[in-house]
């Protein structure tokens with residue numbers, strides 16, 4: 001509980017901080033909104049030529065896009081700013097000071113900063129999904145919604161694993177630029193249904209490089225096309241992943257050499 | 262001049278004990294030239310640096326101990342190990358009965374590490390915001406927080422810095438706020454790594470007298486490194502000198518300075534002409550270039566000689582300083598001093 005209230009305080013501080021640079025804040029919100037619209041347009045253009053890709057018709061694809069945007073925006077709000085700040089945290093010695101405080105360092109490193117710039121995208125993604133619900137593409141089914149909820153949590157946990165791996169790398173290497181790029185290419189794989197990939201690759205994407213669980217599976221769950229076995233095993237995979245990555249973080253801190261001073 | 266409480270002879274519980282403490286670093290060697298760089302990229306050459314070597318420390322609760330040594334001696338590395346930041350390569354550490362690297366929250370709550378070159382304060386926010394976050398981290402109640410922060414603000418004279426964004430504060434103001442953040446939880450042990458670095462003489466003095474005052478009130482154990490002899494002289498009764506990771510001296514500062522280096526350096530710049538005074542006992546010329554002279558002078562004769570130099574009316578500039586720390590440490594290896 002104390003940890004949560006510390007994180008809330010840190011968030012408050014980052015929000016005040018981002019308000020300092022008001023113009024860039026407003027600009028980022030606008031830019032992100034257009035990003036969303038352009039992404040949507042891409043789909044629409046695509047479907048003027050094709051009826052469906054890999055068994056997903058245009059309406060189902062919009063659901064996938066909505067889910068993808070939702071997950072992406074959540075990552076962007078909660079994790080991304082922390083990934084960007086990590087290199088600096090190591091170099092400035094901020095990590096050193098953090099490690100001497102009675103607080104869970106993994107938690108602070110992961111969630112210290114928050115960026116509200118993508119908040120709009122969550123709204124737009126929710127609107128898109130709501131619209132598909134209203135049109136009956138998404139059917140009201142408690143079982144589906146439950147699986148969808150589990151799927152989204154799985155997705156976020158898996159993204160967190162990727163994030164933590166990169167954070168550990170940054171600490172070990174003492175410098176690692178463009179880490180966020182790496183995470184983004186992971187995302188760009190998840191943007192399309194995994195069914196478009198050949199069988200063997202799809203197998204990889206369902207197991208140790210779980211791209212499928214980022215958007216395809218939660219979207220399938222929402223559409224009533226996912227088996228609960230797949231969803232729950234993904235969830236188990238994600239839990240194992242988070243535990244493993246947290247262990248990796250502790251090892252990383254043990255071998256941290258804390259340069260400078 | 263020391264306002265230190267007299268050490269209690271009965272208390273033998275140490276705040277800090279280290280045994281055969283070692284820390285090595287693997288350092289990658291940089292290759293010169295493109296070809297060598299490429300080769301190095303694939304099979305990096307590295308060497309091992311022993312930053313701290315078999316260090317044995319026993320520090321009493323409530324003491325102020327100065328940690329001296331030339332650049333790269335291993336001072337910062339030692340402080341980092343004592344505060345749980347670095348894992349020792351071998352050896353044991355006990356700080357307040359804890360093994361620092363386990364990073365028990367109870368341990369971390371009772372220490373504080375202040376590094377002159379690293380900061381807690383959020384750059385774009387006023388210090389009060391950082392204070393508020395630390396209040397949460399250390400779980401202070403409103404009443405505790407209020408009374409402590411008020412006291413620190415008064416002692417450090419930072420009332421007018423609190424609402425200003427950190428990036429707009431001067432170095433001295435920032436350092437004082439930094440100290441306030443680090444002391445909010447009233448640590449039992451305070452590790453200070455060059456807390457006065459980059460500050461002017463007046464600010465250095467302010468920080469020193471604050472630390473003395475703080476120590477008088479709360480009696481924490483303080484371990485301090487500094488490149489300024491005056492810092493150590495003003496604060497610590499006991500000094501530990503390390504060089505290349507080895508402890509070369511551990512004892513009273515006064516013994517160290519008096520016995521090893523009973524002299525100070527007076528530098529003068531003359532307005533014109535040459536130096537005509539005849540050199541007497543306890544004073545020798547060590548450097549001369551144009552109008553610039555440097556003398557090594559017995560400590561006890563410094564005031565008198567300085568006064569006499571001024572009296573000649575031919576002095577453009579005069580400074581009195583301690584011989585460089587490096588010289589002092591060099592002296593520790595002379596046969597004369599090793600017999601001590």
Ligand SMILES: Nc1ncnc2c1ncn2[C@@H]1O[C@H](COP(=O)(O)OP(=O)(O)OP(=O)(O)O)[C@@H](O)[C@H]1O
Pocket residue numbers: 257258259260261286287288310311312330331332333334335336337338339
């Ligand atoms: N993270 C690190 N990686 C590699 N080598 C390091 C690291 N930190 C310190 N060292 C090496 O260990 C030795 C001791 O460094 P340390 O920072 O403890 O010295 P110091 O006494 O604090 O020096 P200074 O007075 O310059 O601050 C140096 O040779 C330094 O190069």
Ligand SMILES: [Mg+2]
Pocket residue numbers: 261336337338454
């Ligand atoms: Mg140092």
